[in-house]
Amino acid sequence: MSDKFISIEGIAKRYPGAGGATTTIFENLWLSMTRGEFACVIGHSGCGKTTVLNILAGLDAPSEGAVIVDGQAISGTSLDRAVIFQSHALLPWRTVLGNVAYAVSSKWRNWDRAKVRAHAQTFIDLVGLSGSEHKRPSELSGGMKQRVGIARALSITPKMMLMDEPFSALDALTRGTLQDEVRRICLETGQTAFMITHDVDEAIYLADKIFLMTNGPGAVLAEVVENPLPRDRGRTDLHRHPLYYALRNHIIDFLVTRSKTFVAETPGHDPRNVPVVQIGKPGLSIAAGSDEPRQTWMPGTSPGLSA
Amino acid sequence: MTSSLRLRAGLVSIVLLAAFLGIWHIATRSTGATTTMSPEYAKLMGLTATQGKSAMPGPLDVGAKLWEHLKRPFYDNGPNDKGLGIQLAYSIARVGTGYLLAVLVAIPLGFLIGMSPLLSKALDPFIQVLKPISPLAWMPLALYTIKDSSVSAIFVIFICSIWPMLLNTVFGVASVRKEWINVARTLEVGTIRRAFTVILPAAAPTILTGMRISIGIAWLVIVAAEMLVGGTGIGYFVWNEWNNLSITNVIIAILLIGVIGMLLDQILARFTRMVTFPE
Incomplete structure (x- = not known):
């Protein structure tokens, strides 16, 4: 993490609520990306994903904290x-x-x-x-x-691309083609990309790093999942990679259960040092252990999971 | 399918028109000699008394008179006898001048109000009070201050056509899609360029709808205004012919007012279509 290209430092977003109260969408959010990295953010609706993206774009200003891109704190939008x-x-x-x-x-x-x-x-x-x-x-x-x-x-x-669920309104076939295009272009041009998505498979296919956010209001960045799949992954044999299902199950488990309970179950969570999950690397991984048997699945024997 | 629907609708229109003209003709036709009177007296009394003809002209009378007008639209025999073409040209010129002045004020002002929530709130009470005032109520004030009846008529057109344009421009500018504004913002487009390249094209259909409403109102008001100020114009023509008791000319004028109003509306409708793009 020495060369942080993008560094989100302790940002918060609050809206004035009814009767003088304030609603905190998220607070004390820290997040960083290196140059040329492709990151996806996954979380349920209302966790503030779009707000984070808008703050990165400069379309919205954080209530607290700063965003530093390429060594400069951003203020407002930029052609970069x-x-x-x-x-x-x-x-x-x-x-x-x-x-x-x-x-x-x-x-x-x-x-x-x-x-x-x-x-x-x-x-x-x-x-x-x-x-x-x-x-x-x-x-x-x-x-x-x-x-x-x-x-x-x-x-x-631009120096980086920000994508807010860019393919969610498209049919599955078109979405696949466009994911291929975006992946090819980003790799060719060395773009740094930040994408919001609801589609777990999209995140696995595109991202180097997947940010998991808990439910809002009061959302936190729970984990950074490093994608164990090789950089030159292909859409057709993605699901044959031994760690594919471990990764997919980890993310889905998070979305289904842990996104609700994470804050309550993890009192010592330090938003500045969010745990990095490296699926398949013993000792560092959190979820890979429980999914061990699935890693040995043979290609083509996973019914109905191609999504 | 659509062409046959259009054909059938056209046929129905023609049948309705024929029925209307037929009933009109029957209702106003001569019923034959009513009383016997000396030829000289009969000549004085006219057809209404001698042949039982209605004072209301029939469609044939109107048609003949209309043809006469259309043959010589631009004759000028002094203040009270000008061709219909000249009268209409006066009215159109007044509407055009007042309307254009209103466009010049309403669209830039509407733009400012639409882009500034402060101005929008500050000017709202004035607009709300001024908008419902009948344009003719301004006439005495205009005559007193301007001291020229023709210019006063133009002022009345100005004041009546400004409101729909102003309000539609404000609405159009204020409700430009947030995403389009965001596109301009992420591209670091300056305020002026943004106004012309994003907000104006995005608000254009709404603005032109306001302009279309305005031209309709202006054309409604000019007839009444010219009846008051007199001298020239189609409104004055209607009133003058009423004083002459020439119902035929009044009917012709009514018809022409309708036709010109329709044309003005169609022109603006075409402009609106030109700036409207489906997404």
């Missing part, structure tokens, strides 16, 4: 941190090219039209939308719209 919105948030009066070019011309204000268009085109090609440049968002399918959202985010060559 691109956001991919859940609802794609394309401007419907602009074409595909127009939407991407809007971002490009916002970053490089003195570029001429031709240069902006050429740059935008590169990123449209990258997400596989060549030929649809002059369509308006209403003429695109949900998956294509989100591809435009990705192209727009990438086109400003």
